[in-house]
Amino acid sequence: MAVPTAPLVLVVEDEPAQREVLAYNLEAEGFRTARAANGEEALLLTAEESPDIIVLDWMLPNVSGIEVCRRLKTRNETRAIPVIMLSARSEEVDRVRGLETGADDYVVKPYSVSELLARIRAQLRRTRPATVGQELSFGDITLDSEQHKVFRDGNAVKLGPTEFRLLAAFMEKPGRVWSREQLLDRVWGRDIYVDTRTVDVHIGRLRKALCKHGGEDPLRTVRGAGYALG
Known part of the structure; x- marks a missing residue:
């Protein structure tokens, strides 16, 4: 039932x-993608899909990439x-204008796809x-995503794939309160x-x-809101 939640670009x-x-x-590199052909569509999809990262062309019809970036970074x-x-x-x-508008990186066309992929991974790190x-x-918990292993205070913790992805979401943002709906989107995916x-x-x-x-339960239930780590 659970599906991998690769980053959405x-x-x-x-x-x-x-x-x-x-x-x-x-x-081909394992990412999920959403696609927009103009600035309005980009803003709409960002609101609907909550992508993990946006690759944004500067020269777009109607609403420019610079304006899209400015709006995203002010919300x-x-x-x-x-x-x-x-x-x-x-x-x-x-370059300076793009970065000052809020862009996290700036790539000049024509670009190498391998370099762009490296820059995307750098942002996702x-x-x-x-x-x-x-x-x-986090505390005495360690999660190794490459080997798919979890340890707590030196002891191996056996988790199913869904529990592993839940823990990864919590450990990426300790203290953040996740609603059930947000966890469904992140761990199960929007299409399920x-x-x-x-x-x-x-x-x-x-x-x-x-x-x-x-050890104490590291997960906190926030009444009426959801769950958090720590």
Whole structure:
């Protein structure tokens, strides 16, 4: 029932061939993609899909990439999403303008797909480290996403794939309160229908596994809001 939740990359490019080639290469590397052909569509998809990172062309019809970036970075709900700006403008003043508008990185066209992929992974190491093989730790809990292993106070913790992804989400953002709906989107994916009560069942399993060798329950239930680590 559970599906892998690879990072979702929103590709915003008005040139169809470039958009499809980039999306194809991202999917070949294991990413999920959403695609927008203009600025309005990019803003709509960002609100609907909550992408993990946005690859944004500067030159877009109607609403420019710079304006899209500015709007995203001024909204609390979207300002933390990394934005990589693509542009044929190679002058220093244009790079500076893109970065000052809020872009997290700036790539000049024509670009190497392998370099762009490396830059995407670099941004995701900061925002979703478990998805790019980073080892995470919180208190006495360690999660090794490459080897798919979890340890608590030196003891191996056996988790199913869903519990592992739940723990990874919590450990990427300790202290953040996740609603059941947010956990469903992150762990199960938006395309899968799962009852929100299923989240409670898997949280219970995760708690039991983490406390099997002793220690306090590291997960906190926030009444009326959801769950948090720490």
